[in-house]
């Protein structure tokens with residue numbers, strides 16, 4: 001696999017806090033990379049930095065041989081889709097209007113051509129949101145709106161998709177549908193990086209996991225290699241039982257028993 005994304009010694013300070021500390025990794029097309037770690041570990045900050053929305057204090061990020069900070073916003077938007085964690089909509093626009101913003105780098109919605117229309121409709125369908133297209137976005141439930149925003153990210157047809165907690169608001173069936181979709185997007189040649197809190201789903205669907213802890217990479221590798229009891233304890237402060245069967249990893253998590 002050819003390396004597509006390189007993050008080299010990336011450090012980010014927000015306010016007075018050093019939130020990312022010399023983060024380095026490489027990723028290739030075809031990977032579905034789960035970014036996991038406890039609250040405040042720096043997952044959203046890393047995704048925003050990879051998207052070019054935050055500027056690192058030091059270090060560099062290259063995607064498709066281009067330095068992210070040298071790319072124009074339009075070039076970035078044609079290569080990188082970013083699904084943020086916060087998804088509220090207060091304007092009187094339809095769900096389809098939101099999805100059409102995914103084609104903004106190509107001139108839509110002002111000049112929507114047949115390719116834009118097809119990408120918007122495919123995004124809505126893939127995200128399971130086609131039936132919501134005409135609904136006012138401000139009236140949608142949290143899970144419905146999450147799927148509409150995912151459709152917006154998909155409509156850009158970018159080679160890199162950065163998704164911050166794409167399944168957080170979803171019911172179990174939609175969680176699995178979205179994880180299957182992201183896995184499919186990567187196996188079709190895309191690179192997908194998603195911040196996730198559900199370790200079981202991350203283990204089942206992602207090809208690789210990166211664990212962030214206090215702004216640094218604590219572990220990086222195949223789910224079965226990363227999710228070990230010692231890592232669950234040190235990074236997530238939980239006790240975990242891990243069973244691998246038929247290519248799947250089953251995780252059972254419980255609070256650390258301090259009495260033993």
Ligand SMILES: Nc1ncnc2c1ncn2[C@@H]1O[C@H](COP(=O)(O)OP(=O)(O)OP(=O)(O)O)[C@@H](O)[C@H]1O
Pocket residue numbers: 014015016017019037038039040041042043044045046
């Ligand atoms: N603008 C800011 N100024 C100062 N500190 C910030 C700012 N934004 C985020 N932080 C801090 O940076 C740290 C990392 O935040 P980040 O949102 O990246 O974590 P996360 O791993 O995505 O967490 P969560 O799982 O809770 O979403 C947190 O301690 C947070 O309080």
